[in-house]
Amino acid sequence: xxxxxxxxxxxxxxxxxxxxxxxxxxxxxxxxxxxxxxxxxxxxxxxxxxxxxxxxxxxxxxxxxxxxxxxxxxxxxxxxxxxxxxxxxxxxxxxxxxxxxxxxxxxxxxxxxxxxxxxxxxxxxxxxxxxxxxxxxxxxxxxxxxxxxxxxxxxxxxxxxxxxxxxxxxxxxxxxxxxxxxxxxxxxxxxxxxxxxxxxxxxxxxxxxxxxxxxxxxxxxxxxxxxxxxxxxxxxxxxxxxxxxxxxxxxxxxxxxxxxxxxxxxxxxxxxxxxxxxxxxxxxxxxxxxxxxxxxxxxxxxxxxxxxxxxxxxxxxxxxxxxxxxxxxxxxxxxxxxxxxxxxxxxxxxxxxxxxxxxxxxxxxxxxxxx
Numbered sequence: 001x002x003x004x005x006x007x008x009x010x011x012x013x014x015x016x017x018x019x020x021x022x023x024x025x026x027x028x029x030x031x032x033x034x035x036x037x038x039x040x041x042x043x044x045x046x047x048x049x050x051x052x053x054x055x056x057x058x059x060x061x062x063x064x065x066x067x068x069x070x071x072x073x074x075x076x077x078x079x080x081x082x083x084x085x086x087x088x089x090x091x092x093x094x095x096x097x098x099x100x101x102x103x104x105x106x107x108x109x110x111x112x113x114x115x116x117x118x119x120x121x122x123x124x125x126x127x128x129x130x131x132x133x134x135x136x137x138x139x140x141x142x143x144x145x146x147x148x149x150x151x152x153x154x155x156x157x158x159x160x161x162x163x164x165x166x167x168x169x170x171x172x173x174x175x176x177x178x179x180x181x182x183x184x185x186x187x188x189x190x191x192x193x194x195x196x197x198x199x200x201x202x203x204x205x206x207x208x209x210x211x212x213x214x215x216x217x218x219x220x221x222x223x224x225x226x227x228x229x230x231x232x233x234x235x236x237x238x239x240x241x242x243x244x245x246x247x248x249x250x251x252x253x254x255x256x257x258x259x260x261x262x263x264x265x266x267x268x269x270x271x272x273x274x275x276x277x278x279x280x281x282x283x284x285x286x287x288x289x290x291x292x293x294x295x296x297x298x299x300x301x302x303x304x305x306x307x308x309x310x311x312x313x314x315x316x317x318x319x320x321x322x323x324x325x326x327x328x329x330x331x332x333x334x335x336x337x338x339x340x341x342x343x344x345x346x347x348x349x350x351x352x353x354x355x356x357x358x359x360x361x362x363x364x365x366x367x368x369x370x371x
Contacts, residue, residue: 023182025337026229029361031370033230033336034329039203042333043179044216046203047254049073049295052218053174054185054199055166062156062348067122068185068199069170070218070252071110072295078130078139080300081106084293085265089272093248093287094119097145105261106301107293110171112146113186113220113250115155118162122146125167147289149222149248151189154347179218182341189347190222191247192338193279194240195355196345197221200338204326206257208319213257215326217271221338223247223288225281229336229360230369235279237363238356246285249275249335253292253327258299260314268292270324274331 026033027042039046051071057063072082084107086098096119101107109130112122126144130136151157170185179201181187187198203216224245227235235241251271259267268290275288282288299312339355346352364370 023341023343025181026333026340031364033333036204036206036326036329039205039214039216041178042203043201044070044203044218044252044254045176045179047214047216047256047295050216050254051174051176052179053170053172054180055170056184056188057161057166058188063159063161064155064189064345064347065115065151065161066185066188067112067114067162067167067170068187068220069110069112069167069174071171071174072107072254072293076133076135077110078108078133078142079135079303081108081303082293082295083259083261083264083299084291085261085268087265087268087272087290089275089288089290090282090286092285093148093289095147095287095289096123097143100143101145107145109142109144111252111291112167112170114146114148114162114167115157115186115189116148116150117157117160119146119148121162121164122167125164125171128164129168129171145291147220147250147291149190149220149250149287151222153191153349154345154352155189156348181337183343183345186220187338190220191352192221192223192335193225193227193235194242194245195339196342196352198338198342200334200336200341202330202333202337204330206322206326208257208315208322213255213323215253215255215323215330217327217330217334218252219331219334219338220250221335223249223280223286224283225279228279229364232364232367232369234360234363238359246283248287249280251275251290251331253290254295255323256295257323258296258314259294259320260299260312263315263317263320264292264294266320267323267327270327271331274328275335277328277332278335
């Protein structure tokens with residue numbers, strides 16, 4: 001019995017480690033993107049307070065899906081709302097909570113990413129999470145923000161396998177530090193540039209008037225186009241592209257810079273430039289959304305206040321350009337990270353290969369772009 005227990009335990013941990021094994025990111029191969037420095041984890045969690053959690057569902061030969069939660073800070077987001085904005089690069093998608101964020105300019109729940117037919121599970125989980133928090137006993141309305149992409153090639157999407165408990169697990173397990181990327185969470189069953197896509201993240205540090213700020217981006221990469229890296233037309237060179245390939249990309253941008261919702265909307269728009277740098281084309285059937293928020297403590301909006309006035313100090317328009325560049329670079333690298341870390345996957349309707357990493361690195365080396 002002891003021997004069987006040890007064997008079963010060993011197999012469990014082997015399976016667990018395989019699921020979360022991480023390939024090298026582009027930067028870990030010694031190849032940098034852009035000119036700005038990255039944070040210590042090169043992840044959205046480099047923005048102080050931001051946490052990320054995943055629930056990954058890989059079962060049998062047809063379930064390849066999951067949920068990813070991005071939590072702005074460790075606390076009650078409903079009671080201390082953060083400034084936020086959403087930009088739709090192409091609106092073929094089902095982003096719940098869009099209009100209230102646009103109207104009021106703030107975010108009152110964590111952000112959940114999942115698949116197209118499980119948005120309702122994400123909403124219900126966020127409502128449950130919010131109502132259960134201490135201090136929210138009298139809350140009667142919750143604007144849950146849930147984004148999605150369609151993972152219906154690798155995943156039996158009609159089975160709606162992501163349940164409320166899976167989303168709550170992603171929220172409750174969210175943490176700072178290193179973020180698992182590739183075939184995890186909401187990126188488990190995604191495809192990108194005809195290769196295996198997934199979750200990717202990156203960050204940039206900027207200085208504005210002597211103050212240091214961070215911009216972090218997390219993507220759920222599930223879109224098409226003609227892949228290029230550092231300007232090199234990889235897709236053309238490998239003769240592996242489809243000009244009208246549909247899909248979607250959810251992009252979440254976080255910063256600790258004091259930006260109001262108007263300038264967060266401007267920041268969100270720049271993420272689309274990062275997507276374009278990778279060769280993404282925001283095709284007709286692509287839901288390309290950017291959710292941007294600021295964690296600056298002086299900008300948090302209390303749910304209730306004795307004063308009818310709200311005093312805030314924010315950056316001027318003329319000061320935000322470094323953040324724009326940081327957002328572009330971090331979005332571009334986050335997409336590459338999703339591709340480089342993702343692995344081959346066989347699922348519901350077939351198989352999707354990982355990016356041919358060695359061939360891509362060889363091409364970058366040949367053109368002096370491997371640094």
